Amino acid sequence: MADASYPDDLLYHHEHDWARIDGDVATCGITWFAQEALGEIVFYEPPQVGTTIVQDQPYAEVESVKAVSDVIAPLSGEIIESNTALADSPEAINDDPYGAGWLIKVRLSDQSERDSLLDAAAYSATLE
Amino acid sequence: MTQASTQQRTPLYDRHVDAGAKLVAFAGWEMPVQYAGISEEHHAVRTAAGIFDVSHMGQIETRGPDAQAYLQHLLSNDLRKLAVGGAQYSVICRQDGGVLDDLFTYRLADAHFLTVTNASNHAKDLAWFKANTDGFDVDVIDCAANYAMLAVAGPRARAVVANLSDGLLPPRFHACERVIAGAPALVCGTGYTGEDGVELLISPDDARQVWDALLKAGVVPCGLGARDTLRLEVCFHLYGHDLSEERGPIEAGLGWCCHEETGFIGAEAVRAAREVQPEQQLVPFRLTGPGIARQGNPVIGGGIVTSGTLSPSLGVAIGMAYLPLALSEIGSEIEIDVRGKRRAAIVESKPLYRKDG
Structure with missing residues (x-):
């Protein structure tokens, strides 16, 4: 995706991750800013379903030609689905970071954690 | 995100910004790491022609009656094999054989040499050059500010540059003065990508004019990201990664550019390493x-x-x-x-x- 975009229906973690919360499940990924900063993503190993992730802690890595970067969990919970298609087409994270480039779905363990996340306007402000 | 930059900028900084380059701090310089994308730029060099702004690299001029003997004291390669108009790769070593830098030296005249340093090592190299002039009648001149440097590489690179040149381009590992796109240039048949091509040393005032002419001729602007993937595919060393003061040239696989019999600084340590084989x-x-x-x-x-x-x-x-x-x-x-x-x-x-x- 060519232009910066931070959809209003998502919540954001300051380490450049997003979460789309639906009941007690959140879909997570990295933001437009993160994929743009990394450049073309060439390697991603989807984490195992069943893994427990902890807010503010890394749960995966994305790699561009030049560098590797940790992906930080925006919320805590258990991974119930992992986007395994990205193992063969990690470039989807660049092309569609909020759609086909989603990374994991998590069953949330602490609903109150969402209060620490930013809305689109607040997150965008951190980038300026 | 943006903060006041204390980094140096090349004469092409505005061109990089206008072209949408992603700029990073590198060895005290604000340099383009990529424009369209590292892979795309990489393939442009492998299949056509790309251009790199490498104006961050340093230059040291050595002149005087003892220029050859003096440089032979510093450089690991055999200077007797470097004829006027030639280019030669070598390392400079500490007394204990640790590599201070790897660099190309061009012989512009019998007693006039130009050595191109890595940006991260330029100040250190210059101090080393100046600290070792005792007993030699030479002038060592820092001329890094006198040059912008452009590397044009790829199977089409020579043809494109030749079209903008007032004369034939030098063969590989040779250098000569030409006028390129209206600008006086030292044209060097050297590069860092494994592809044929030339490096152009020009006045900083002429850098935009030459850059623009080459882009207009279809050469693709490439950043340091692609430069790194290209050089690594052909196993060229990058100082600070594959070379350091803690490693000698023999373990680095650079014994081929070391002629210990010339007595350069560090030659005895290099000879010893060659005889016993380093551990790694x-x-x-x-x-x-x-x-x-x-x-x-x-x-x-x-x-x-x-x-x-x-x-x-x-x-x-x-x-x-x-x-x-x-x-x-x-x-x-x-x-x-x-x-x-x-x-x-x-x-x-x-x-x-x-x-x-």
Whole structure:
């Protein structure tokens, strides 16, 4: 995706991750800013379903030609689905970071954690 | 995000910004790491022609009656083999053989040489050059500010530059003065990508004019990201990664550019290393499974990765590592600890990428 975009229906973690919360499940990924900063993503190993992730802690890595970067969990919970298609087409994270480039779905363990996340306007402000 | 920059800028800084380059701090300079994307730029150089702004690199001029004898005291290669109009690769070493820098020297006249330094080492090199003039009738001149430097590389590079030149281009490992796109230039038949091409040393005032003419002729602007993947595919050393003061030229695989009989500073240590074989050897490798090894990743059983990337030409992760001799044979299967995960790799021969496949 060519232009910066931070959809209003998502919540954001300051380490450049997003979460789309639906009941007690959140879909997570990295933001437009993160994929743009990394450049073309060439390697991603989807984490195992069943893994427990902890807010503010890394749960995966994305790699561009030049560098590797940790992906930080925006919320805590258990991974119930992992986007395994990205193992063969990690470039989807660049092309569609909020759609086909989603990374994991998590069953949330602490609903109150969402209060620490930013809305689109607040997150965008951190980038300026 | 933006903060006041204390980094130096090349004369082409505005051109990079206008072209949408992603700029990074590198060796005290604000340099383009990529424009359209590293892979795209990489392939442009392998299949057509790309241009790199390498104006951050430094230049040291050496003149005077003792210029050759003086440089022979510093440079590891045999200066007697460097004729006027020639280019020669060498290292400079400390007394104990540790590598201070690797560099190209061009002989412009019998007693006039130009040495191109790595940006990160320029100040150190200059101090070293000046500290070792005792007993030699030479002038050592820092002329880094006098030059912008453009590297044009790729199978089409020479043809494109030749179209803008007032005369024939120098052959590989030679240099001569020409006028390129209206600008006086020292044209050098050297490069860092494994492709044919030339490097142009020009006045900073002329840099935009030459850059614009080459882009208009279809040459693709390329950043330091692609420069790194290109050089690693052909196993060219990068100082600060594959070379350091803690490593000697023999273990780095640079014995071919060391002529100990010339008595350069560090020659005795280099000779000793050549005779006993160092404990480790720098070798290229390729990963056989998933993952990308990076600088600093340890190798199981000893050794360390000094460069690593995904190879855009080969589509696999590649790199170079210092390995114990027992692991360093071609075909040797190794495991690299990539941030806690063991990744399988195999030791390869140089270069990792060959033009003919």
